[in-house]
Amino acid sequence: MNCAGRLFLRRLPHPLLGPRLSACRTDCLWAWQHQQQHLQRQRLQQRSVQYTCGALAAQQASASPALPPAASPTVTSGGPAPPLAPVSFDYTTLVAATAELQAWVPAKVEAVVQQEAGTALRLRTVADSGWLHLCYHSRYAHVGIGTAPPRGAAAELFTFGAQLQAALRGLVLTAVLVPTPFERVLKLVFAPRPGDPPTCQVVFECMNRYSNLLLLDPNDTVLAAAHQVGQRMSSVRHVQVGGRWELPPPAGGVDPGSCSSLEQWREVLCRLAEAAPPERPATIAQVAVRGFRGVSPQLARDLALAAGVGHDSRPADLDSMQWQRLYAAWQSWLDRLASGRFAASSCPQTGGFSLLGTQPQQVPCLLPFLHQYYSAPQEGEAFGGLKQQLCRVVAAAITRLHKKVAALQQQGGEGDRHLGTQRQADMIMGNVYRISPGAAWVEVEDWDSGELVRLPLDPRKTAVEAAEALYKQARKQRRAVLQVAPLLAAARQELAYLAEVEVMLQQLEGGAHLAALQEVQAELVAGRYMKAPPDAALAGKAAAKARKTSQRAQKRSGGGGGGNGSASGGSRDFRRYESPSGFAVLVGRNSRQNDELSNRMAQPGEVWMHARGVPGAHLLMRVPAGRSASEADMRFAADLAAWFSKARSEGKVDVTVCDPKHLSKPTGAKPGQVLVKKESVVVGRPDQSAAAQQGELD
Numbered sequence: 001m002n003c004a005g006r007l008f009l010r011r012l013p014h015p016l017l018g019p020r021l022s023a024c025r026t027d028c029l030w031a032w033q034h035q036q037q038h039l040q041r042q043r044l045q046q047r048s049v050q051y052t053c054g055a056l057a058a059q060q061a062s063a064s065p066a067l068p069p070a071a072s073p074t075v076t077s078g079g080p081a082p083p084l085a086p087v088s089f090d091y092t093t094l095v096a097a098t099a100e101l102q103a104w105v106p107a108k109v110e111a112v113v114q115q116e117a118g119t120a121l122r123l124r125t126v127a128d129s130g131w132l133h134l135c136y137h138s139r140y141a142h143v144g145i146g147t148a149p150p151r152g153a154a155a156e157l158f159t160f161g162a163q164l165q166a167a168l169r170g171l172v173l174t175a176v177l178v179p180t181p182f183e184r185v186l187k188l189v190f191a192p193r194p195g196d197p198p199t200c201q202v203v204f205e206c207m208n209r210y211s212n213l214l215l216l217d218p219n220d221t222v223l224a225a226a227h228q229v230g231q232r233m234s235s236v237r238h239v240q241v242g243g244r245w246e247l248p249p250p251a252g253g254v255d256p257g258s259c260s261s262l263e264q265w266r267e268v269l270c271r272l273a274e275a276a277p278p279e280r281p282a283t284i285a286q287v288a289v290r291g292f293r294g295v296s297p298q299l300a301r302d303l304a305l306a307a308g309v310g311h312d313s314r315p316a317d318l319d320s321m322q323w324q325r326l327y328a329a330w331q332s333w334l335d336r337l338a339s340g341r342f343a344a345s346s347c348p349q350t351g352g353f354s355l356l357g358t359q360p361q362q363v364p365c366l367l368p369f370l371h372q373y374y375s376a377p378q379e380g381e382a383f384g385g386l387k388q389q390l391c392r393v394v395a396a397a398i399t400r401l402h403k404k405v406a407a408l409q410q411q412g413g414e415g416d417r418h419l420g421t422q423r424q425a426d427m428i429m430g431n432v433y434r435i436s437p438g439a440a441w442v443e444v445e446d447w448d449s450g451e452l453v454r455l456p457l458d459p460r461k462t463a464v465e466a467a468e469a470l471y472k473q474a475r476k477q478r479r480a481v482l483q484v485a486p487l488l489a490a491a492r493q494e495l496a497y498l499a500e501v502e503v504m505l506q507q508l509e510g511g512a513h514l515a516a517l518q519e520v521q522a523e524l525v526a527g528r529y530m531k532a533p534p535d536a537a538l539a540g541k542a543a544a545k546a547r548k549t550s551q552r553a554q555k556r557s558g559g560g561g562g563g564n565g566s567a568s569g570g571s572r573d574f575r576r577y578e579s580p581s582g583f584a585v586l587v588g589r590n591s592r593q594n595d596e597l598s599n600r601m602a603q604p605g606e607v608w609m610h611a612r613g614v615p616g617a618h619l620l621m622r623v624p625a626g627r628s629a630s631e632a633d634m635r636f637a638a639d640l641a642a643w644f645s646k647a648r649s650e651g652k653v654d655v656t657v658c659d660p661k662h663l664s665k666p667t668g669a670k671p672g673q674v675l676v677k678k679e680s681v682v683v684g685r686p687d688q689s690a691a692a693q694q695g696e697l698d
Contacts, residue, residue, distance in 0.1 A: 144369075401494060
């Protein structure tokens, strides 16, 4: 970043997010990047190819003839190229999502939940209800319908979320539209009742790292914005509270519908291909992206695939039949944009999707698919970053504890050195009559073995003084044992706890379990192994508010609240399996879940298991009263307990089996640590467990 960028990052305030300096810097950085992108676009337009196309120029007199030769992603050859994961949320996807979203009009807004990089609206229609997610993440911006967002995030207390909640809750979504063709902008209109004049609008600008979400009044005045852009941030477009909202600057290229014939459309593409450098010839997909607005690299590949033409083909190498098929696919795409009827399909192997029906697997509902498609990598990215940070914290803590244990052992925290020192003093006192003054050593008989041993002496001291010095040293060593031994035991107990946390972290996979990873983070913060995040206080308040809201909802629905959970384990995110006899088998994902399984959920008569002598997860098999677990059930659970332990790679693992009534939690013990009073041991085979057979890591 240049000096100017660093300057306004330090100086500009953020009126919506208050005193949060980190949010201010993030918003300013976003705006600075927005300005740099516009300047780069202007430079590209100045160097673009000037072309003329008779009828096209007549129809598009107001359109700029400059086609920016922006570099597009490299397109591989050989069939449909695997997309850059994930596929960008382009204009075609926005139009298809808008068309499917019409089924949710009208819908009442029941709740608004603000997230780190998105907002979720709970909508209710006459026939259905769901959560509309408007995500403005820098790489995973999208619109979709999904499940309820996780509650308790610090973002719920941001000013922007509170403004959206106050403005939208109780209103009715009356219209969903794309205000301008071939721009990724979505507008949601809200009113008190269907047919009433609009009260406010929500504008979603889905432009990757420049995505934004704005709350407007009926006159397009900005009431709130996720990101504000001031005069120092951009000289082209300002987004500020109290100002008038304007559309983003149009992208380069011409209107895709401006070419009324195959010859005009072909001439545009061929001229762009001729202007490409000889050392880097342009493909048909690349010139389509450069020449026309609203065409993304993935759409260009889909059009070529639908026409049976290689997306890496050069325009000069295509024959007339291929050009006709391409133009027919192009016209079919324009017809889909106008009618709103798309053929959504996906390919699980490549991880891509298409709205033109070019992928093998049909997508019945687009909006839920889009939310799952984009939120999964977003959660995976957050999961991976947090897991890496926690693994480093735990590894550093384990290293420090190993050094502490070694230092305590050196100080005499264990062993019987004081007994050897006292025995040496006894032998000197027993042979004091044989020791002459000034002797440096004396040979005496070992009272146990009968062999002669040489004892060193201080020539400056008498034999009695030497013995008294050894007695004093023995007393000091004995006191060290009494004082250091508890410290050594506590350090080893803490080391065992961290070893179990490390195993839990290593075996925790999948972005869908981010909440379990955040529990580990909170646990490490509580144990003072790491500093709390900057927004920890806000997150705590938001979590408390979410718990109260959940309890009120449970009381209204008659479900009560609290308790030890249902027979299947309640709603916690445990690993869940079913034994051959149909018993629920729950396995903890972290120390807190282990603690809940062992100390709160487990009931007498059920089966508790843990890999013996190695760190691992706690397992609880819920056996109803009056029934007992069979040998097959015990073997099934033992294999799982062995799999979710540090001994996963071994062939056979000893597994502790215990009735929960013989479990207790020592005073002051860490989460997940229990004391087993009565146990039996069975053998588990990790590679034969249900998790291993299903190829599960988590």
